[in-house]
Amino acid sequence: MPATSFEPAQPPRRATPLPIWRMFTGEYATNMLLGWDDPAFDDLYRYRRIVTLPYHVVADPDAIGRIFLDNVDNYPKPPLVLRMLSPVLRESLFTAHGADWKDQRRLMAPIFTPHAVAQFAPIFAQVARKAADRWANADRIDVSDEATRATFEVISRALFSGDAALGSDEAGEHILAVLTALGEYRLGVIFGMPWLDQSKVARRGRVSQRHLRRELKDFIRRRQGDPAPPQDFMGRLIEAFSAQHPPDRAAALILDNALLFFVAGHETTSNAVTWSLYCLGGEPNVQERAAHEAQAALAAGVSPAETVARLPYLRQVLEEAMRLYPSVPRIDRVALADDELCGHRIRKGDMVSVWPWQVHRHRQLWANPDRFDPENFSADAKARRHRFQYLPFGAGPRVCIGATFALNEGLLILAEWLARYRFRLDPEHVVAPPASVTLRPKGGLPMLIEPRERVGRRAA
Numbered sequence: 001m002p003a004t005s006f007e008p009a010q011p012p013r014r015a016t017p018l019p020i021w022r023m024f025t026g027e028y029a030t031n032m033l034l035g036w037d038d039p040a041f042d043d044l045y046r047y048r049r050i051v052t053l054p055y056h057v058v059a060d061p062d063a064i065g066r067i068f069l070d071n072v073d074n075y076p077k078p079p080l081v082l083r084m085l086s087p088v089l090r091e092s093l094f095t096a097h098g099a100d101w102k103d104q105r106r107l108m109a110p111i112f113t114p115h116a117v118a119q120f121a122p123i124f125a126q127v128a129r130k131a132a133d134r135w136a137n138a139d140r141i142d143v144s145d146e147a148t149r150a151t152f153e154v155i156s157r158a159l160f161s162g163d164a165a166l167g168s169d170e171a172g173e174h175i176l177a178v179l180t181a182l183g184e185y186r187l188g189v190i191f192g193m194p195w196l197d198q199s200k201v202a203r204r205g206r207v208s209q210r211h212l213r214r215e216l217k218d219f220i221r222r223r224q225g226d227p228a229p230p231q232d233f234m235g236r237l238i239e240a241f242s243a244q245h246p247p248d249r250a251a252a253l254i255l256d257n258a259l260l261f262f263v264a265g266h267e268t269t270s271n272a273v274t275w276s277l278y279c280l281g282g283e284p285n286v287q288e289r290a291a292h293e294a295q296a297a298l299a300a301g302v303s304p305a306e307t308v309a310r311l312p313y314l315r316q317v318l319e320e321a322m323r324l325y326p327s328v329p330r331i332d333r334v335a336l337a338d339d340e341l342c343g344h345r346i347r348k349g350d351m352v353s354v355w356p357w358q359v360h361r362h363r364q365l366w367a368n369p370d371r372f373d374p375e376n377f378s379a380d381a382k383a384r385r386h387r388f389q390y391l392p393f394g395a396g397p398r399v400c401i402g403a404t405f406a407l408n409e410g411l412l413i414l415a416e417w418l419a420r421y422r423f424r425l426d427p428e429h430v431v432a433p434p435a436s437v438t439l440r441p442k443g444g445l446p447m448l449i450e451p452r453e454r455v456g457r458r459a460a
C-alpha cells in the first residue's frame with residue numbers, strides 16, 4: 001500500500017509555552033488542547049508551577065512505565081482530580097483507591113473479560129445496522145452525532161437492557177451536561193471551594209447529575225425486586241456487589257459504578273469512532289481496504305464476536321485514530337513520596353501529568369507523528385515500539401477496564417458502517433478538535449456519504 005499523506009486537523013500550536021494564568025481564562029479554560037506549544041513535542045520532560053503547585057509533564061516512556069507500573073503505589077490520582085470527579089462518581093472504581101479500589105476491581109473484572117464482552121457483541125452490530133438503515137436516503141450525516149447516538153444506545157442497552165427513562169434522549173443530554181461541567185478548569189475545585197463555581201455550565205452539570213442519580217436509584221430498586229432480572233451489566237453489578245457487601249453499601253457502590261459506566265462508557269468510544277471515520281475520509285485508499293475487509297468479515301456468516309477477529313486492518317485504523325485523537329488526552333497523578341523521573345527530582349505532593357495527546361504525537365517517538373498512518377500499528381511496528389509510548393486506555397493496574405468492550409464496539413460499528421457506505425470529507429466544514437474531558441469535535445463532524453454495493457449475507 002502506498003504511503004499515506006493525510007495530516008488530520010489539530011488546534012494551532014503556540015511558539016512558546018502558555019502563561020499559567022491564561023489556562024484559567026477564555027477558551028483555554030474549556031479546551032485543554034489549545035495551550036500546547038510546538039517545542040513541547042520535542043521535550044520528554046517539562047517542569048511548570050501552577051500557582052503554588054509544582055507540575056511535571058512527562059513524555060518519556062521509561063518514566064511513564066515507572067509512574068503507571070514500576071512505582072505505581074507512589075502515584076495515585078491527585079486530590080485535585082478526585083475533588084473534581086467525586087461529586088459525580090463518588091466511590092466508584094474510577095475514584096476509589098487502596099484496598100477499596102482493589103476490592104471493586106476484583107469484583108468487576110469478570111464483567112469485562114473478553115468472553116463476557118462477546119455477549120454484548122450482537123448489540124454493537126444491531127445498533128450500528130439500525131443507524132446505517134436510517135441513512136438510506138441521506139448524502140450527508142454528522143458522524144459525531146451518529147456515533148454518539150449509537151454508543152449511547154449501546155451502553156444503555158448493555159447496562160439497563162434499554163430501560164425507557166435511562167435510554168432516552170433526555171438521559172443522553174444529562175450525561176453530556178455532566179461531562180461538559182467536568183471539563184472546565186474550575187477555580188472552586190482547584191481551591192476546594194465548590195461554592196465558587198456558579199457558572200451556568202457548573203450548575204447545569206449539578207442538576208443533571210442529581211437527575212441521573214434519581215433515575216438510577218429507582219432503576220436499581222425496581223431491579224432488586226425483579227425475580228428474573230436480565231443478565232445485562234446492571235444485573236452483573238448487582239450480583240457481584242450484593243454477594244460481597246451489606247445491602248446499603250452494595251446499593252451505593254452499584255449506583256456509583258452504574259453512573260460511571262454510563263458517563264465514561266459511551267462518549268469515549270463515540271469519539272474513537274468519529275475520528276476514525278474522519279481520518280478514513282482523508283485517506284480514501286485506506287478506507288477502501290478497511291471497507292473491503294469489513295464486507296468480507298460480515299459476509300462470512302460468523303457471529304458478531306467472531307467478526308471482530310476478522311478485522312485486523314480496521315483495528316489498525318482504529319488504533320491509529322486513537323493515537324492521533326486519544327479520547328482521554330490527559331492523565332494526572334500525584335507523588336506520595338520523593339522520587340526521580342527523567343533525571344529530575346520529584347517531591348512528595350508534586351503533580352505528575354502524562355498527556356497521551358503529547359506522547360502520541362511526540363517527534364522523538366513517532367516518525368511523521370501528525371500523519372494518519374495505520375501502518376504504525378502493523379505487527380512489526382508494534383513489536384518495535386516501547387510499551388508505554390501508546391496509552392489511549394492508560395496503563396498498569398488502573399488501565400481502562402472497559403478497553404475490550406470499547407474496542408470491540410468501535411470495530412463492529414465501523415465495520416457495519418464502512419461496509420455499507422463510503423465516507424468523504426465535507427469540503428465546506430472546518431474540523432476542530434477541542435478537548436474538555438474527552439475529545440469531541442466542536443460543531444460536530446459532518447461527512448458526505450454514498451452507499452456501496454452490498455456483498456454477501458450477514459450473520460444474525
Ligand code: HEM
Nearest residue numbers: 094261265268269272327328392393394398400401402406
Ligand atoms: C475508547 C473508549 C475508552 C477510552 C479511550 C477510555 C480511556 C480510559 C483511560 C485513559 C482510563 C485510565 C484513567 C486513569 O488512569 O486515570 C480509563 C479508566 C476507566 N475506564 Fe475507560 N475508556 C474507554 C471506554 C470505557 C468503557 C466502554 C468503559 C465501561 C463500560 C470504561 C470504564 C472505565 C473505568 C471503570 C475506568 C477506571 C478503571 C480503574 O481505575 O480501575 N471505559 N479509561
